[in-house]
Amino acid sequence: MTVAAVVYHARTPWPAATALSGLYLGPAALVDTMGPHLPRFAFTLDDLAATSDDALRARPMAALPILVLWTLKHTRHEPDIIAALRGVVDLVCAAMRDRHGAEVMAAVFNYIREVGSALDLPRFGGHDGRD
Structure with a gap:
């Protein structure tokens, strides 16, 4: 088993999604259509700035x-x-x-x-x- 974790240590809080699906770029209709074929996982975020x-x-x-x-x-x-x-x-x-x-x-x-x-x-x- 693998658990993805990110330790973020910039000056400002984490600016993006913590789920891969929230990072896909493209028209919403395309992302929705491709949804079943796209990897979907989230990672644990340790946001040290926050x-x-x-x-x-x-x-x-x-x-x-x-x-x-x-x-x-x-x-x-x-x-x-x-x-x-x-x-x-x-x-x-x-x-x-x-x-x-x-x-x-x-x-x-x-x-x-x-x-x-x-x-x-x-x-x-x-x-x-x-x-």
Whole structure:
């Protein structure tokens, strides 16, 4: 069994349908006629833009996946992601205690380094890891 899921992390809420049938282009009569022959499925949408940080933290999951979702939500849009990370230091500490925490945190910080819009690399120790 396969369940389709989309984690959306743009600045604005998801702008489209969550069912494939809502995305078909063409005259309504044609779509209706072809309907029985067109794939019809919906996907689960996790719209991080429409999810408050409090709601994200309240999810029944471990700190590590919550921190990953928080990182996806904020990294591309925060003017100072380093300052924003101070607000989730409890999640960082808890994530580091996870069995695979060190490896995942390395990936999280690599994502921040690669994607962050205004990242001050010297605050990560003066080495950007690109050479």
